[in-house]
Amino acid sequence: MIKRQEISSIPPIPLSCYPFGVGNYTEGVAILLNIGNYRILIDCGIGDLNSLLVNNQPPADWVFCSHAHQDHARSLLYLRKKFPKLPIYSSDVTAKLLPLNWLQEENINSLPIAQVLPWRSTISLQSDLTVELYPAGHLPGAACFLFQYTYGGRVYKIFYTGDFCLSNLQLVEGLSLDSLRGLNPDVLIIEGSYGTARHPHRRQQEKHLMARIKTALNSKFNVILPVPTFGLGQEMLKLLRSHHEFTGINLDIWVDGDLPQACDLYLELIDYFPPNVQNFAKHQPLFWDDKIKPRMRRVTEEIPRHDLTTSSSIVLTDKLEHLEAYCVKSQEKWLVLVPEQSKINHSSIFKEFSRKINPQNIIIENYLLAEHSDGRNTTQLIHNLRPQHIVFIHGSPNYLSDLTSLEELQNRYQLHSPSVGVKVDLPIGAKFLQPKVNPQTNYEGELNETGAYITITLPEQITRDVRWQNFGDTGLVEARWQGEELVLRGLSQRELLQQNNLLRRQINPESCGNCLYYQEEYCNNNNSPLHRLKVPTDGYCPLFEGII
Numbered sequence: 001m002i003k004r005q006e007i008s009s010i011p012p013i014p015l016s017c018y019p020f021g022v023g024n025y026t027e028g029v030a031i032l033l034n035i036g037n038y039r040i041l042i043d044c045g046i047g048d049l050n051s052l053l054v055n056n057q058p059p060a061d062w063v064f065c066s067h068a069h070q071d072h073a074r075s076l077l078y079l080r081k082k083f084p085k086l087p088i089y090s091s092d093v094t095a096k097l098l099p100l101n102w103l104q105e106e107n108i109n110s111l112p113i114a115q116v117l118p119w120r121s122t123i124s125l126q127s128d129l130t131v132e133l134y135p136a137g138h139l140p141g142a143a144c145f146l147f148q149y150t151y152g153g154r155v156y157k158i159f160y161t162g163d164f165c166l167s168n169l170q171l172v173e174g175l176s177l178d179s180l181r182g183l184n185p186d187v188l189i190i191e192g193s194y195g196t197a198r199h200p201h202r203r204q205q206e207k208h209l210m211a212r213i214k215t216a217l218n219s220k221f222n223v224i225l226p227v228p229t230f231g232l233g234q235e236m237l238k239l240l241r242s243h244h245e246f247t248g249i250n251l252d253i254w255v256d257g258d259l260p261q262a263c264d265l266y267l268e269l270i271d272y273f274p275p276n277v278q279n280f281a282k283h284q285p286l287f288w289d290d291k292i293k294p295r296m297r298r299v300t301e302e303i304p305r306h307d308l309t310t311s312s313s314i315v316l317t318d319k320l321e322h323l324e325a326y327c328v329k330s331q332e333k334w335l336v337l338v339p340e341q342s343k344i345n346h347s348s349i350f351k352e353f354s355r356k357i358n359p360q361n362i363i364i365e366n367y368l369l370a371e372h373s374d375g376r377n378t379t380q381l382i383h384n385l386r387p388q389h390i391v392f393i394h395g396s397p398n399y400l401s402d403l404t405s406l407e408e409l410q411n412r413y414q415l416h417s418p419s420v421g422v423k424v425d426l427p428i429g430a431k432f433l434q435p436k437v438n439p440q441t442n443y444e445g446e447l448n449e450t451g452a453y454i455t456i457t458l459p460e461q462i463t464r465d466v467r468w469q470n471f472g473d474t475g476l477v478e479a480r481w482q483g484e485e486l487v488l489r490g491l492s493q494r495e496l497l498q499q500n501n502l503l504r505r506q507i508n509p510e511s512c513g514n515c516l517y518y519q520e521e522y523c524n525n526n527n528s529p530l531h532r533l534k535v536p537t538d539g540y541c542p543l544f545e546g547i548i
Helices: 076-082 092-102 202-218 232-242 259-268 275-283 322-328 348-356 375-385 397-404 460-464 493-498 501-507
Strands: 015-022 029-035 038-042 062-064 088-090 123-126 129-135 143-151 154-160 187-191 221-226 252-255 295-298 313-317 333-339 362-367 389-393 414-416 446-450 453-457 477-482 485-490
Touching: 015 389, 029 143, 029 154, 038 143, 076 088, 076 092, 088 092, 092 259, 187 375, 202 221, 202 232, 202 333, 202 362, 221 322, 232 252, 232 259, 232 295, 232 313, 252 259, 313 322, 322 333, 322 348, 375 397, 389 397, 397 414
Parallel strands: 038 062, 062 088, 154 187, 187 389, 221 313, 221 333, 252 295, 252 313, 333 362, 389 414
Antiparallel strands: 015 029, 029 038, 123 129, 129 143, 143 154, 446 453, 477 485
């Protein structure tokens, strides 16, 4: 049972949040927090500011930016120009990264967008209101905010996570639970990007991705990764530079678009990175290097893009229009790797590119390299903080609904998943109020074993979820074990097109069954120690030659 401080003799304070953007899909995040008579705007990533601007007055008393990604910071420049005296605060690194969102603006660095606040220091905004910044993981400089408001001898605490990650990434350490123990905020505003999904450990994700890229290169495929201008791209470059799969191999890594400019800025921030990154940078360049393999190079306009990749290459770019320049116009085979749940998949440019590809030469696959915490770590953070109210933002409505439907949360906390433009009152009381219970999204069905086949029958209610259209697109599923649970995933048309026998042989690991000299279960390579011997299809020798 959660014990609350008795405040029956103290009148409740006005405490609420008003979402101008909750991060569903592409709308961005902007939350107006009302504490007593104060207005605090947390993040400003919405594209249209008309809803914030009333009578040409500042939308808040203070603005706080959790990190520099576009969906949290897109409109800060406009706010700064519109209201030059409006206080905008962020961490030091975030303030340095923010200009990357407006590279086309002239003299962008001459206009300081945000004032810098130090880590883990209580800053007084007013005599009864303070703020404190905690490192959030996710991105260099990303911050959580703790607001404390004193009223009637009672301290009210509101904790905003922004985008957070408990796992250590390549260039930033994860959010530390130890630093938050005993905090016990009254209100927790938290992201739910991945809903209740469970992911493998971060290092396992990295290992799987590196192995996939290595396999593609061994099969004479070049690899291209469309990524944001900063964040995931720099994480990927650091991983490619330091992972044992690629150490010393003859490979060119090309960096295109605005990514090189962001990498240059990252090099100026080395002192803010984890000690292991700083140590790595002392022995070899973090990014640009023409001598140590794999080589990492900038793309210039002097050479056509399709002429850069005649040898084994990996390309990273933040411009989707480059996909056609590299893949469609070249003679090489390409593996296009897109982050899971990425907005890239919904881009009109990417959809047009997907229609033009020849599936025998260009393969499109998704990969997981999570920058946010999964459902397991999200609930772990919640149980460590033990708030009275939880406000879920930043994720598709279905994923947020999955979180608010968790019984382990419903029984302990008051849960909210607000819509844009709908005010959420957050009354703080000494007594826990049982929240309205949403129906569980579990479906009972039947399982029948008929010979070599298994039939699973589910009720028709499951098709009413908007996610069913993607799941049941082809009528085929893929199953895997996750602990004691069997997880089903729908196969898309794109995956089916790529799962023909020829492509399977081209992208599978180096094994006898995929070797040029494998004939009728025997090895016919005169130079191989297995010559004339019967070999298994999953066997291997150093003289493997793939089938072209």
